[in-house]
Amino acid sequence: xxxxxxxxxxxxSGPSGVGKGTVCKALxxxxxxxxxxxxxxxxxxxxxxxxxxxxxxxTREQFKRLVDTDQMLEYAEYVGNRYGTPRQFVEETLxxxxxxxxxxxxxxxxxxxxxxxxGVFIFxxxxxxxxxxxRIVGRGTETEESIQSRMSVAMDExxxxxxxxxAIVNDQVEKACSRIQSIIVAEHCRKDKVMNKIKQWMVEVK
Ligand SMILES: Nc1ncnc2c1ncn2[C@@H]1O[C@H](COP(=O)(O)OP(=O)(O)OP(=O)(O)O)[C@@H](O)[C@H]1O
Ligand SMILES: Nc1nc2c(ncn2[C@@H]2O[C@H](COP(=O)(O)O)[C@@H](O)[C@H]2O)c(=O)[nH]1
Numbered sequence: 001x002x003x004x005x006x007x008x009x010x011x012x013s014g015p016s017g018v019g020k021g022t023v024c025k026a027l028x029x030x031x032x033x034x035x036x037x038x039x040x041x042x043x044x045x046x047x048x049x050x051x052x053x054x055x056x057x058x059t060r061e062q063f064k065r066l067v068d069t070d071q072m073l074e075y076a077e078y079v080g081n082r083y084g085t086p087r088q089f090v091e092e093t094l095x096x097x098x099x100x101x102x103x104x105x106x107x108x109x110x111x112x113x114x115x116x117x118x119g120v121f122i123f124x125x126x127x128x129x130x131x132x133x134x135r136i137v138g139r140g141t142e143t144e145e146s147i148q149s150r151m152s153v154a155m156d157e158x159x160x161x162x163x164x165x166x167a168i169v170n171d172q173v174e175k176a177c178s179r180i181q182s183i184i185v186a187e188h189c190r191k192d193k194v195m196n197k198i199k200q201w202m203v204e205v206k
Pocket of ligand 2: 014015016020039040043074075076078083084085103104105106107108109
């Protein structure tokens with residue numbers, strides 16, 4: 001097999017406020033070789049958020065055009081806004097043999113699972129529901145209405161956890177990062193084992 005082996009697609013999701021963004025940010029220090037997908041959204045930027053770094057900020061019309069022209073790998077409506085993963089960047093990264101991580105909500109994750117069943121799906125859990133709410137409140141970015149909507153959506157999201165390959169608790173950021181790294185290492189070992197088996201069969205049938 002001469003072509004480069006594809007990288008692994010990792011999906012990290014879980015309820016709003018569980019710490020996906022915080023963990024991904026810390027993970028950049030621990031796993032600098034991982035590539036991070038930047039999503040598109042119709043929500044307005046929060047103070048400090050930068051176009052192309054945190055999100056690609058789009059109007060509803062621009063977002064619809066991206067979906068209609070099949071430029072989105074997945075997309076979802078979440079608490080009144082649209083979010084989606086630009087397809088081309090993900091495919092190019094995987095074809096270059098690099099691993100990429102998507103930090104997305106659950107509906108979108110399930111859409112990715114249909115299209116990329118070989119992906120690795122990780123659900124991030126809070127230590128408790130009270131802690132989840134304190135984290136959303138403590139972040140100071142949401143209105144009371146948005147906090148309640150996000151907590152309510154979280155209940156539906158927990159019910160879909162069975163579709164994931166792994167569930168890990170974000171009790172401490174460093175521990176969550178190390179759990180994700182262990183999963184990635186294990187998935188590479190599993191993939192290498194399968195590839196070695198295929199290579200062995202190819203030699204045998206020659
Ligand atoms: N392990 C942790 N212990 C304590 N606080 C944490 C931990 N992880 C994240 N937080 C805090 O929780 C808040 C929410 O984190 P973050 O914004 O990363 O969540 P998120 O899952 O990315 O949310 P969203 O889906 O809404 O973007 C932040 O204020 C962050 O500092
Ligand atoms: N399906 C997708 N969900 C996404 C994407 N990018 C982010 N998200 C998720 O949306 C909610 C809300 O995010 P916020 O920045 O407004 O707090 C959160 O769960 C994100 O993980 C995406 O491309 N697709």
